[in-house]
Amino acid sequence: MxxxxxxxIDKLVFGMKEKDVKALYGEPNRVFKDxxxxxxxxxxxxxxxxTFYADEDVKLGYIIATHPDLELFGGKVIGQNWDxxxxxxxxxxxxxFEIENFDSEDHFFNEANWIIFRVEFNEVIRVEIGAAxxxxxxxxxKF
Numbered sequence: 001m002x003x004x005x006x007x008x009i010d011k012l013v014f015g016m017k018e019k020d021v022k023a024l025y026g027e028p029n030r031v032f033k034d035x036x037x038x039x040x041x042x043x044x045x046x047x048x049x050x051t052f053y054a055d056e057d058v059k060l061g062y063i064i065a066t067h068p069d070l071e072l073f074g075g076k077v078i079g080q081n082w083d084x085x086x087x088x089x090x091x092x093x094x095x096x097f098e099i100e101n102f103d104s105e106d107h108f109f110n111e112a113n114w115i116i117f118r119v120e121f122n123e124v125i126r127v128e129i130g131a132a133x134x135x136x137x138x139x140x141x142k143f
Contacts (some may be wrong), residue, residue: 003072006132014131016060043108061131082119
């Protein structure tokens with residue numbers, strides 16, 4: 001499963017509607033609404049959580065992934081040592097981060113690519129990627 005910066009993961013593209021995602025992956029294992037009335041799909045086998053934004057015509061706008069086969073720039077991400085992965089990212093489009101700490105987790109956010117690496121015990125445990133937002137504060141849908 002390849003991370004496509006600013007576009008999505010694998011065959012998922014930001015801006016897809018629910019029917020488009022179902023055409024690719026079938027029915028999700030679980031569907032629910034969050035506090036903002038966004039629709040959330042969970043795909044157990046793909047270890048994906050997909051958020052369709054209610055206020056953006058129910059388009060796919062955010063993906064959380066924990067699949068062990070998740071790749072970025074040809075290398076695995078989940079389970080990797082953060083220090084090693086971060087050093088390898090220094091020569092890529094993802095070289096600077098805002099850092100937040102939550103209990104035992106550190107979150108490394110790169111705003112230019114709307115990607116968050118969630119790290120615990122210096123190991124990447126989760127990646128979150130969102131649709132890019134332009135300088136007019138609008139989403140840049142890719143689908």
